[in-house]
Amino acid sequence: MIPTTAPVLMNFVYRKAFPEVNKELAYWRQKANDIPNKELRTQAIASMDDKKFHCQGGSVYAILSRKKWKEAVRFIVAYQTISDYLDNLCDRSTSLDPADFRLLHQSMADALNEDAPLKDYYALREDQNDGGYLHKLVKTCQEVLRNIEQVELIKPHLLQLENLYSDLQVHKHVAHEERIDRLENWFKNHKESFPELNWQEFSASSGSTLGVFCMVSYALGGKMTEELAGNIFKSYFPYMQGLHILLDYYIDQQEDLLEGDLNFCSYYKDETELQERLLYFIKQTNHNVQKLPNKIFHEMIHHGLVGLYLADPKVSKLKNGKMMAKRLIKASGRKSKFFHLNVLVYNRLAGR
Structure with a gap:
């Protein structure tokens, strides 16, 4: 039974999902500790x-x-771990070679294609010997996909989302002086399909893995159809995914400024425009999930994103952060406030 109330959803998250995530991450941490390089x-x-x-x-x-x-x-966990690991490799890398970044992210495309042969993803960089760590992550994703009878229905959409993700990672990790030009030129190729977005919003929408997780999970449950796969793609890209990443960048503004990392929220002309665009993404996200089955669940994901990110302790350190959080939570709705308070308590108990 797919939950239609926030308490039932949170019960699943805290009692089942999070403990299972911890178990999977403990396994991958052990593998990471064994990496020779x-x-x-x-x-x-x-x-x-x-x-x-x-x-x-x-x-x-x-x-x-x-x-x-x-x-x-x-x-x-396996797919997100690939994503986070490669993000670290690119963010903290001495390499600024787009071909290197492209080859690294080929692993994410291969992870979504159960028949893809493994490749030497480190071939264009100095640090190479990971003891098979990245290959194991890719193979784990492929093994799960092999057990999905309807995998061919979701594969084109999965690969399209991954292609957008990889393009973003390549463009945003090259030399600082090249990044904005590359991202703006990339968006020009897609602007006709998404005239309501600007370049940083299109980039943000490409940087989320939520659409992939949604499709794979539905398919594992045996509920996938060609129509549903297409509707998930349209419902999650650009708005749900864009809201996800814009909120992520919003709370990381100070951290990214100190590290010299690209932050899409810094390209709005002022705080007022940033707030207006976040409110726009909240409205459009809620509108676009209405066509999905279990729409109440997807509404809760939207509310949960707003509540989760704006409960982060980093928000209180941002200029007018508390005021911004209050306005966005109010616009998102009552359930966002529930998730927000729930996460605040969880963070306090976890010592954050």
């Missing part, structure tokens, strides 16, 4: 230390898999 080992471990909540957030989709929810968590 020091730099690769450091970044693999750091990605799990710093970004565990990405796996936790993604695991909520496992409930769509019904009896196969553990398989869904297994896929979600």
Whole structure:
């Protein structure tokens, strides 16, 4: 039964999904500790230390898999771990070679194609010996997909989402002086399809893995059709995914400024425009999930994103952060406030 109330959803998340995520991450941490190359080992471990909540957030989709929810968590953790690991490798890399970044992210495309042969994803960089760590992650995703009878219905959409994700990662990690030009030119190729967006919003929408998790989880539950796969893509891209990443960038503004990392929220002309666009994404996200089955569940995901991110302690350190959070939560709705308070309590108990 797919939950239609926030307390039932949170019960699944805290009692089943999060413990299973912890179990999967403990397995991958052990594998990461065995990586021979020091730099690769450091970044693999750091990605799990710093970004565990990405796996936790993604695991909520496992409930769509019904009896196969553990398989869904297994896929979600492996795929998200690839994403976070590669993000660290590119962010903290001495390499600025787009071909290197492209080859690294080929692993994410291969993870979504159960028949794809494994490749030497490190061939264009100095640090190479990971003891098979990245190959194991890719193979885990492929193993889960092999058990989905309807995998061919979702594969084109999965690969389209991954292609957008990889394009983004390549463009945003090159030399600083090239990044904006590359991202703006990339958006020009898609602007006709998304005239309501600007370049940083299109980029943000490409940077989420939520659509992939949603499709794989539904397919594991045996509920996939060609129409549903297409509707998930249209419902999640660009708005649900864009809201997800814009909120992520919003809370990371100070951190990214110190690290010199690209932050899409810094390209709005002022705080007022940023707030207006976040409110627009909240409205459009809610509108676009109405065509999906279990629409109340997807509405809760939207509310949960707003509540989760704006409960982060980093919000209170931002200029007018508390005021912004209050306005966005109010616009998102009563359930966002429930999730917000729930996460505040969870963070307090976890010592955050």
